[in-house]
Amino acid sequence: MIKxxxxxxxxxxxxxxxxxxxxxxxxxxxxxxxxxxxTRTSSRLLKHYEISNRLxxxxxxxxxxxxxxxxxxxxxGKSVALISDAGTPGISxxxxxxxxxxxxxxxxxxxxxxxxxxxxxxxxxxxxAEKFVFEGFLPxxxxxxxxxxxxxxxxxxxxxxxxxxxxLRTLEQMATHFGSxxxxxxxREISKIHEECYRGTLQAAFxxxxxxxxxxxxxxxxxxxx
Numbered sequence: 079m080i081k082x083x084x085x086x087x088x089x090x091x092x093x094x095x096x097x098x099x100x101x102x103x104x105x106x107x108x109x110x111x112x113x114x115x116x117t118r119t120s121s122r123l124l125k126h127y128e129i130s131n132r133l134x135x136x137x138x139x140x141x142x143x144x145x146x147x148x149x150x151x152x153x154x155g156k157s158v159a160l161i162s163d164a165g166t167p168g169i170s171x172x173x174x175x176x177x178x179x180x181x182x183x184x185x186x187x188x189x190x191x192x193x194x195x196x197x198x199x200x201x202x203x204x205x206x207a208e209k210f211v212f213e214g215f216l217p218x219x220x221x222x223x224x225x226x227x228x229x230x231x232x233x234x235x236x237x238x239x240x241x242x243x244x245x246l247r248t249l250e251q252m253a254t255h256f257g258s259x260x261x262x263x264x265x266r267e268i269s270k271i272h273e274e275c276y277r278g279t280l281q282a283a284f285x286x287x288x289x290x291x292x293x294x295x296x297x298x299x300x301x302x303x304x
Contacts, residue, residue, distance in 0.1 A: 080108045082155040085148075085180050087173060089166040089192025092295065093269035095126055097193050103127050105190065110156040113148070115172055119163045136160065141172050145179040152185045164295070166194045170214040170239050195268050196237050199297035202275055203235070203263035206302070210235040216248065226255040233302040242292040246284060252300060253280040261301040267294035 080086070086105050091097040106112060106129050113136035114120035120133065136144060152158055160167045160176060166189070167173035180187050200207050211234045216222050229236060240248050245264070252260070258281035266274045272294065276286055280300070 080157050083152050084186045086159040087167045087189040088159045088161050090161050092164040092193045092195050102190050109159040111158050113160045115162045138172055141175050145176050149179050149183050195297050198268050199265040199299050203299040205235045212237045215239045230255045231303050235302050236300045238298040240296045245292050249284040263299040265297045
């Protein structure tokens, strides 16, 4: 049985619904409530595994106001699980503010091991993986050019998340700042039916994805500066 008064961070599949641990399923069934980034998305997963616990919306637009109330709920002895739409909560997803609040309030936090997009993309990229830097999403506007200029001299392999509609812009800007011949790997729809992994230079990747309609979740892995 799970313990009371604990916040559980529960990774969920990034694509294939089978990519969830037995422990995660048990925790989600036993907690008093589940906080979900998008209740519509999470409902499909929970229905698939016949989990009918109380589901509450917890996302970037309400988490600042919600963390104190959730902390009080935990202190009252309730158990709470936090999940995101896909992957591990807190990694480019809501979670950090709640975890910080729980630590401040001396509330126990446990994070289950599980799915995340950045590690599979890094491992299958063919680029050095013993040392790497995870940058998440680049700023959409302000600070974007500054970030890229700073990262141009980074010697470790770099991992980025990106949205389909910004992919070409990102590859073009990376080619400008890092050099068009810098090696990269673009992974799309990891673990899903239409999974794609393109390896080549930044310029070649730009050309490849410029010739097609790009959809799905994307991870861009870029070689460090040699």
